[in-house]
Amino acid sequence: MPQSRWFRFGYGILxxxxxxxxxTKISFVFQPVFVLVQTLxxxxxxxxxxxxxxxxxxxxxxxxxxxRAVSILLIYIAAGGIVTLLVYLLGPILQxxxxxxxxxxxxxxxxxxxxxxxxxxxxxxxxxxxxTNMNLETIFDNVSSQLSNTLSIIGMNIVNFIAFIANxxxxxxxxxxxxFYMLKEGEKAPQQILRLLAPMQRKNGxxxxxxxxxxxxxxxxxxxxxxxxxxxMLYIGYLIIGIDYSLILAxxxxxxxxxxxxxxVIAIIPALVxxxxxxxxxxxxxxxxxxxxxxxxGNIISPQIMRKQLAIHPLTIISLLLVAGSxxxxxxxxxxxxxxAVVKVIVQHIYRLxxxxxxxxxxxxxxx
Numbered sequence: 001m002p003q004s005r006w007f008r009f010g011y012g013i014l015x016x017x018x019x020x021x022x023x024t025k026i027s028f029v030f031q032p033v034f035v036l037v038q039t040l041x042x043x044x045x046x047x048x049x050x051x052x053x054x055x056x057x058x059x060x061x062x063x064x065x066x067x068r069a070v071s072i073l074l075i076y077i078a079a080g081g082i083v084t085l086l087v088y089l090l091g092p093i094l095q096x097x098x099x100x101x102x103x104x105x106x107x108x109x110x111x112x113x114x115x116x117x118x119x120x121x122x123x124x125x126x127x128x129x130x131x132t133n134m135n136l137e138t139i140f141d142n143v144s145s146q147l148s149n150t151l152s153i154i155g156m157n158i159v160n161f162i163a164f165i166a167n168x169x170x171x172x173x174x175x176x177x178x179x180f181y182m183l184k185e186g187e188k189a190p191q192q193i194l195r196l197l198a199p200m201q202r203k204n205g206x207x208x209x210x211x212x213x214x215x216x217x218x219x220x221x222x223x224x225x226x227x228x229x230x231x232x233m234l235y236i237g238y239l240i241i242g243i244d245y246s247l248i249l250a251x252x253x254x255x256x257x258x259x260x261x262x263x264x265v266i267a268i269i270p271a272l273v274x275x276x277x278x279x280x281x282x283x284x285x286x287x288x289x290x291x292x293x294x295x296x297x298g299n300i301i302s303p304q305i306m307r308k309q310l311a312i313h314p315l316t317i318i319s320l321l322l323v324a325g326s327x328x329x330x331x332x333x334x335x336x337x338x339x340x341a342v343v344k345v346i347v348q349h350i351y352r353l354x355x356x357x358x359x360x361x362x363x364x365x366x367x368x
Contacts, residue, residue: 043171047178051186052220058183072183076176090247097245111277208349215341222302227257229301230293234267237289243282244274259333260317262325264294316340 023030054075061071101108190209197205231254238246253267268290275282317337324336 043174043178046171047175047182049220049224050175050179051182052217053224054179054183055186055217056221068184072180076180094247094251097248101245101248108277204349204353208346211345211349212342215345216338219338219341223258226297226302227254230254230257230297233293233296234289237293238271238286241282241285241289243271243278243286249274260321260337261314262321262333264290 057075058068058071061074062068066074190206190213193209194202194205231250234253235246235250238249243249249267249271252270253264256267257263259266268286271286271290272283275286320336320340321333324332326332328335
């Protein structure tokens with residue numbers, strides 16, 4: 001049997017596929033592992049994001065000779081005060097807008113339907129051949145029926161819906177405790193990982209972990225700060241132009257802005273729908289606010305905050321978002337870029353170590 005490097009590589013690939021195939025036949029064995037990962041994924045994901053956001057503050061307070069536990073508690077107290085202040089200032093506004101949105105949702109849906117019907121009667125749409133005419137009303141009916149089906153499913157599975165709400169509450173209760181121990185003992189985790197390596201490999205392992213930490217921290221901290229700034233700018237702009245549900249629209253924009261490139265496009269859709277119910281001039285004002293906010297974000301805020309770029313080509317990011325969105329939905333869109341950054345760092349270091357090893361082997365073969 002051939003023993004060349006490529007044949008051994010092929011044997012390894014076949015062995016991996018065989019293990020995967022056997023695993024699919026005994027999936028019940030891995031069910032507890034799946035449940036464990038599914039239960040812990042979101043709490044640790046949220047705690048990990050907050051860890052990278054709050055770690056610079058912890059390190060700063062620790063540099064002022066404060067114990068780390070005291071620093072974390074001070075940050076918790078300050079964060080609690082900020083959240084309480086925001087709830088006190090913005091809570092009534094948000095509650096009023098949410099109640100208004102819920103009460104007026106049937107009228108809004110009917111108004112949108114009417115606007116779409118009027119738009120479809122426009123002579124511009126009649127220029128399209130009948131076979132290729134864009135039937136917007138049919139699209140809207142499909143979206144409305146899907147929304148109605150979703151609401152009916154929630155109503156019929158009220159127990160599952162309550163369990164979903166309970167899981168969300170559990171996540172928000174457990175995340176502060178997970179975050180506390182991550183901030184307090186997070187620096188020990190790389191040391192524990194390095195102990196698994198041979199002494200000769202720990203130097204390279206430390207460099208890989210350091211580069212991973214830099215890539216993740218720069219991306220997460222930058223995206224969170226930029227998203228908050230964009231949300232604040234849009235809220236101020238929406239207040240100036242007087243659009244309805246300004247706070248809700250700004251919050252939606254703040255959360256969707258974490259998705260590169262597609263985030264601003266997703267954020268502007270609900271704003272344009274609300275503006276369309278007001279007047280055509282309101283649509284123009286919303287577009288102006290969005291353009292101004294994106295120009296400030298792209299030319300002033302991002303260059304100041306996102307100093308440590310991931311050096312990923314925009315076409316690569318778009319391709320990642322298309323694939324990740326198809327595979328993982330919204331979660332895939334959010335995780336695509338940081339996961340790619342981690343994989344990129346690992347692959348670069350593996351390639352670097354492989355080249356060093358090849359050079360070393362070549363020198364050994366040349367020397368007598």
